[in-house]
């Protein structure tokens with residue numbers, strides 16, 4: 001298994017293979033780029049079929065974190081960690097402590113956080129061995145208040161602000177009253193977004209595969225519930241994906257006609273080419289890692305300390321970043337996905353160090 005010749009290797013600064021035979025830990029930490037600051041990114045635990053799959057995931061995800069933090073205007077670089085194992089049966093304190101020791105050994109070049117397969121309990125176990133961890137279950141902010149470690153309300157705020165910018169750009173609307181929005185997924189972010197949209201007067205269609213979440217949306221928000229497979233074909237102005245990745249693909253685009261697509265889910269484009277397809281069809285896509293950056297902004301302030309007002313102000317900046325992306329895309333007639341990547345890499349380059357695989361995109 002080659003690392004330097006791997007198709008997803010993008011001049012990563014450091015890739016660390018972590019093995020602790022006593023606990024059975026097998027993990028990879030990838031530090032993509034630290035030009036803007038220490039590499040922050042979640043630690044995922046997943047039963048990867050092969051080590052090659054794990055390497056691919058960590059290389060891609062860490063690069064994505066560089067782009068995300070860059071456009072979020074944070075003094076952070078991009079990194080990610082993956083633990084190879086079953087998150088339900090494969091965890092032990094010894095394994096988590098061994099992982100914490102590996103994170104500590106990097107001296108703060110990589111800062112970890114929760115991701116799929118890990119949560120508060122794992123972060124607390126890491127924190128027994130390293131300072132370089134964020135997302136404990138509660139924290140005291142600079143103003144002395146206690147805030148939850150869950151960043152999803154900030155993510156939802158960023159999506160709300162970004163969605164408003166997108167409808168301004170594509171539909172020339174400033175007002176959300178009567179705006180028809182379909183939300184896929186009524187989890188942490190989806191519900192919080194739905195509450196904001198409802199308060200602003202939008203009409204909501206929602207779906208979820210988990211009945212209790214659907215019921216909550218019906219009771220609290222008076223939203224119209226549709227079957228998960230019917231969410232794409234609705235006659236709405238905005239489609240807000242807030243469940244899983246890969247949902248913008250050839251099949252869904254056959255029925256998805258919403259002029260604006262703006263939601264929290266990560267990795268929404270099944271392939272990079274879908275960004276160009278959306279542009280040709282005049283469907284304005286808010287790049288996922290830009291519009292959903294409220295979470296990492298929140299986590300950043302958990303690290304450095306900051307008031308709720310500071311976090312909100314920073315998250316609201318997502319609107320301005322998206323405006324710039326939409327306008328550049330419109331002027332150059334290129335996909336918003338490409339503009340976002342270029343802008344993010346320009347900012348990394350401007351940090352003044354020799355560049356990573358950015359040349360390919362900036363050329």
Ligand code: NAD
Nearest residue numbers: 152155185187188189208209210228242243264265266295
């Ligand atoms: P969550 O697990 O709380 O909610 C996801 C919801 O989607 C669940 O209710 C689940 O039942 C539902 N769902 C799953 N598959 C579905 C399907 N096929 N159709 C309809 N509903 C389905 O997760 P979350 O924290 O709300 O995050 C939502 C998305 O946003 C994820 O892609 C996540 O990676 C991304 N995201 C979240 C944050 C955050 O701060 N939580 C930050 C950035 C990105």
